[in-house]
Amino acid sequence: MRSPKFGMSALILILILASAFGFFFSVKMVDFSARSYANDYLMIDDSEYAVRYSNQAPNGIYRGKFENTAELVAEGFFGYDWGAALSGDTLIVNEYGNTSLGLMLCDLVRIDLNTGKKEVLMRDTTLRGRCASGELVCVSGVMMDVNAPKTNPLCAFFCLGNPDSKPGTALISYLDPATGEVLYSVREKEFPDKIFEARFLDRTLEEVMG
Amino acid sequence: MKFGITNKNSLSGAWLAIRLFQVISFVPAAFFLVISGYRGILLENNVLSQIFSCGLCALPCGETAGLSALYRLSHSEILAHFLLLGIALAVGLITGPILRGSEKAGRVLRFVMLGVLALDIPLGILFNIYGYFGLVPVICGSAIRLGFAALIVADLIAARKANAADPE
Structure with a gap:
């Protein structure tokens, strides 16, 4: 049998070109089709800052009580669902992002509300709220349910590159709300929301450590 | 098919191994391509x-870990897709001339490939300790x-036999 000189390399080149066209059209088509109306303006506690979710204006943190006159401080898709910690002019909050094919990721970020400067405190980490003694409770190393991690092999692929990711477990960290410093970390198995709340949010840091 | 190192115009074991490696590299890349058009595939545990x-x-574990790190860094599956295909292409283009070249270079290439595989198999099993993909894919x-x-x-055995029969 003769070794073909034109075979496999040419096939791969054709695949590269064809998939470039394929990706361009399919990803762009999904981008254009996944549109729905949104325009929410949620004030953060009693402050003059708000989180805006909108496809009419840039998403992000705004300064001002009224959305029409508000000023954009930091652009991004921030979460106010599981709490945000405002301390002086510093806000600690979840920021959501997508991979190129739509895997949703969450980082814990700290935003200086004066300058709009954004700093990632913990990668692939979700702020879940405050414990009974006031510290911030964060969960790392877990893919969000919206990514269907039980069936989606891309989640497994993504987790391979993260030392904090271990299947079935989560790294739970307690952070100082003022400084963002990690006070205590513990690795536990993944819990459903109700058990998580009773075990980590309804107790004080001392009780969890004890 | 003829095993050996000097049979330049025949299908040798190393040539077949490299082509199989390239074909396997297409599999994850094809998956990336399919989900870009049909996202529902991520919600069900299916054959694909x-x-x-x-x-x-x-794939060699280094490549998998590297791709995963790139994916994590860039948040781009599309970049990983093209890198997979690029690696498959580069392996073919680099090893092709070596396989058709001198006997010494062909022998060295085969030993390098064996070394990579000797590292790769235990590393693949080690990855399974974390259980990301389950036992079946690791066995396969x-x-x-x-x-x-x-x-x-x-190939190496056939070359040694040929050398023993004809030392010139």
Whole structure:
């Protein structure tokens, strides 16, 4: 049998070109089709800052009580669902992002509300709220349910590159709300929301450590 | 098919191993391509996702870990897709002239491939300790890599026999 000189390399080149066209059209088509109306303006506690979710204006943190006159401080898709910690002019909050094919990721970020400067405190980490003694409770190393991690092999692929990711477990960290410093970390198995709340949010840091 | 190192115009074990490696590299890339058009595939545990896992585990672990790190860094599956295809292309283009070149270079290439496989198989099993892809893909991946190793060893044995029969 003769070794073909034109075979496999040419096939791969054709695949590269064809998939470039394929990706361009399919990803762009999904981008254009996944549109729905949104325009929410949620004030953060009693402050003059708000989180805006909108496809009419840039998403992000705004300064001002009224959305029409508000000023954009930091652009991004921030979460106010599981709490945000405002301390002086510093806000600690979840920021959501997508991979190129739509895997949703969450980082814990700290935003200086004066300058709009954004700093990632913990990668692939979700702020879940405050414990009974006031510290911030964060969960790392877990893919969000919206990514269907039980069936989606891309989640497994993504987790391979993260030392904090271990299947079935989560790294739970307690952070100082003022400084963002990690006070205590513990690795536990993944819990459903109700058990998580009773075990980590309804107790004080001392009780969890004890 | 003829095993050996000097049979430049024949299908040798190493040549077949490299082509199999390239074909396996297409599998995860094809999965990336399919989900870009049909996202619902991510919500169900199906044959394609199992094949994706097999493809990943059958690739050398360094490549898989590197791609995963790139994916994590860039948040781009599309970049990983093109890198997979690029690696498959580069392996073919680099090893092709060596396989058709001198006997010494061909022998060195085969030993390098064996070394990579010797590292790759235990690393693949180690990855399974974390259980990301499950046992089946790791067994399939290890079996494929053992197959590669057997093809390369068959080449080396055939070359040694040929040299023993004709020392000139």
